[in-house]
Amino acid sequence: MPTASRDIVIRNQLGLHARPAMQFVDLANQFKSDVKVLSFGEEPGEADGKSVMQMIILAAVEGTPLKITADGEDAEAAVEQLAKLIEDKFGEE
């Protein structure tokens, strides 16, 4: 199975609060790949990219570096689109 990953930094001012976490999970669920998110913030963490609760627990504030990893047949497309969602600040601001 192909694996793909992207390093990305949270850019929206409010950070990864509930609404962006849900947007992320909704998008992740459109892919067959498993999605994992590592956070390298003050308190490093790991979340299942398809679990809203786990994503909120990351408490990723603005400036937090993340690594998105996908594992599955559509891994490349998954990380690309998920990274773009974060780059686009989840449509905020």
Add this chain to the structure above:
Amino acid sequence: MKFSEFVVRDAITAELKSSDRDAVLRELVGALAESGALSEASVEEVVEALIKREKNGSTGFGKGVAVPHVKHPKIKKMAATIGRSVGGVDFAALDHQPVYSVVLLLSPENQPQQHLQAMNIVFTNLQKDTFRRFLRQSATLEAIADLLDEADQGK
């Protein structure tokens, strides 16, 4: 961060009187106002903001819990409370199941980091099966407060 830093103990409602979502939000914000976390005059405005937020996307994230929350200019200091419903409340939850435990969080504007830290504590605990079960079974304010204290102490 710990629960004790933002949960207003006196506003914990072990048996919600209301059974529909909007009334539950009003009951819990009212309890926070009674405890002095916000002014009585701001209650309706804050409730409206919470309802609007829920309509944008339910905070019923599944497993019988909901975490309605809003950032609002009328909130000067982050404040939360917990409501327990015996009969269950329809929160239009993601898993379409009734909600038995409601953690309501009000945050000031312009303090996103503090808000995320509080959400971290709330969800770290709500993810635990035992915490959810105990919360649902805690029939008094004291029992719920004890559960939060134990969580704060890492038990």
